[in-house]
Amino acid sequence: MIEIPSDLHKDVVSLAFLLGTWEGAGVYDFPGTEKCNFGQEVVFRHDGRPFIEYRSRTWVLDEAGEKIRPLENEHAFWRVTTNQHGAGGEREIEVSSVRDDGTVEIWYGKLHDGKPQIDIATDAVARIEGAPAYSGGKRLFGLVNEDLLWVGEKAAPEVPLRPYMSAQLKKVLNPAQLVRDVNDLPDDGIAFFR
Template sequence: MSALMPLPEELPIDTVDVREGPEIHPQMLALLPLLGVWRGEGQGDYPTIDGFRYGQEIRFWHDGRPFLGMQTRSWIMDADGAFVRPAAREMGFWRPGSGDDFEVVLAHQSGVVEVFVGTARTTTSWELTTDVVARTGSAKEVNGNHRLYGIVEGDLMYAMDMAAVGQQLQPHISARLARVQ
């Protein structure tokens, strides 16, 4: 059995802060305000799901190359805001296109992978629409997704519409998250 090798010193670190680590890639300037760790709560509803309250943390990071990494973790909360159980997880990458356009690739723990096309609507708001949705044989049917993200009064807010399990595209979840790092 070999010993665990240490990381090379020249290996870029993942950072959520533009003041530390590698310089942000110039192609990522339209997405720069997203960098950080955001935490807060939201609510959800759908014709096939009872309404629910959830907590969430989103981490946007970079390592100097032309993409932002994204990791989300969510948990269901009761009416008093107490933790009930783990909920959705996403991991993915926001990649620059031309001008203010970009693409997002997200994988969900539920077996769904989504490819979005997006555009920076302003310096602090972004719109994404699914271009491709793929799923494993055991995943629930998801056919489309539309998301709006924006920085409002210093908080990250978003709303997501979803078309799934025989339903048309319609509101599903929304949240307001404060920057914690």
């Protein structure tokens, strides 16, 4: 079930399925780098303004699933606009992001009608001098059986666009929400089961 917070800005209600903290694991594989399994924590949150804040932290995992070292961090802001040129006013996604390796990206894409799925692609990429070679990418996010799945594609001057990173993430329970839910139970607790 997707819960829509009462203070969520109306412009980003269509992104409510992303809200929360998600954790899981995936695979990283790009030419010229070490192929590895990685762990990931993603947080989508809002503060009432017309965007969703996104934070992602990833780390390399060993064979036992233990953290070895950081892989990459990313911070972004997601906005929803309505394309007045499309039939029915298609919802479009605009994302501005920065990664810890010195890469800044502007992404555009769309939110699919009738399903929690988002496709985005880079429109602009800027890099500091020491950042790895990178010329653009695509990402697909989707809610499947209550898990957040995503796949990223990446291109570099010497490597055509190809899948390089994907993960399956599960929503982390919020202890504050659990306390509110417990407070909603009948006083004796037994009446709940009757």
